[in-house]
Amino acid sequence: MKIPLYQLDAFADRPFEGNPAAVCPLDAWLDDATLQKIAAENNLSETAFFVPEGAGFGLRWFTPVSEVDLCGHATLASAWVILNQMGPEREDVRFATRSGELIVRRGEDGRLVMDFPAKPAVPRAAPRALIEGLGAEPIEVLASDRDYLVLFAAEDDVRKLKPHFARLRGLDRLGIIASAPGVSADFVSRFFAPSVGVREDPVTGSAHCTLVPYWAARLGCGDASLEARQISARGGTLFCRHLGERVTIAGRAALYLCGEISL
Template identity: 55%
Template sequence: MRYFHVDAFAQTPFTGNPAGVCPLDAFPPAGLMQQIAAENHLAETAFIVPRPETTAEYDIRWFTPTVEIDLCGHATLAAAHVLFTHLGFAEKQVTFHSQSGPLRVAREADGRLTLDFPSRPPQELAAHPTGLADGLRATPLHVLAARDLLVVFSTEADVLALRTDYARIAALEYVGVIATAPGSHGIDFVSRFFAPRVGVPEDPVTGSAHSTLIPYWARKLGKTELRARQISPRGGDLWCRLREGGRVDISGYAVTYAAGELRVGAELL
């Protein structure tokens, strides 16, 4: 099985968010894909299969080390990078069909890749979920919710200072917790993302979280073009746009760290 290790939302190795990408002719059993993702031990491994009678459309599935998930940005960016860079994909745009509907990735002139993703605006909660403040070891200014919880702080320093209790965060009934604050020096907002509930204690750069961050900050700042930075230890930069029709654009670079083969016995396929 061919395999690529790609650092997404990165221009140099050892930054951004590493993802595994397995291009296949057909999906193997889900249990095997889960075992591969657990063995890779990256935040996500993407599996892609070409759709018949088309050259520009693929099916995509994503697995963390513990579960299959419904939306992943950085591994989709990584999958598009593999197609464009290593597999001779000649079109300017690829469409991935997923549990979250069609997701398009376009190749820009400057080398960036742009994800066309659903917008998931958060709604403010009347009360903070039980255990949230203990899990964060901090009290946010605002708490909102979409698929993930969105917790808003005053400053970037507040977000950097978070030392979360992963067990308490995992007990919350949300996929993950996005911590965010205004940015500075040309960055509109910063974030971190914690998802121990699905096997990812802290994700380095989270494309899917920006489906919620972009509509929130676009409304807050009164602008549709935004620069973002995820301030995890690895870190990554994103170019963001809120579009009409309930969609967002999330752009970034990607770099291949490794390419090779997974030696999976034929009897498991």
């Protein structure tokens, strides 16, 4: 069996920036064990698989150790493959996922614009393991239904974090978003998810489902565009808007390789 394989750097203008994602177009779903083994072999934070479903596609995402319910950068990469390699005449693509229908449209300046559900966070008492795991005292802690949102006073506070991942692994949320006001962007963030085998994700589109509602309210931006920067070692830039129950997250992707998997 031959399976097409693309690897793209999402939320990047060129290779070696942003977040690498593997994308495997399929004619029909393989069994879950095989999908998980492929993701483990790829050893990237996510591998996306999609199959044709009506006028759109079914889409699933796997880390090296588990399937996840929502992933931004691998959705962006999957849309890039469809809109640039498979259907260049298309203006958008619709994905059926565990998180409902996700739409990705062509935007300005080569960006792709993703329409995702908003996942606002509410204040939460900070678990001891969270503070000890981050090794720093935040100014505020909130939680969405998926992640912790941990706020710091300045960009440099987020940049200097050196988490103790073993302490963070047992928390009752998938990931930890650390964020602060930005210097050259509206806000910055980092994202840690050791519970699903991803110590630090280079650029995390799904985290912005929580970040955008928070920063839009804090900065009084309404539905105006927000520029976000994830300040991991690779780094990436996202252009976002808050639309009530939805957010849009836009960015570019750069093709790194294409080939095939032999099974």
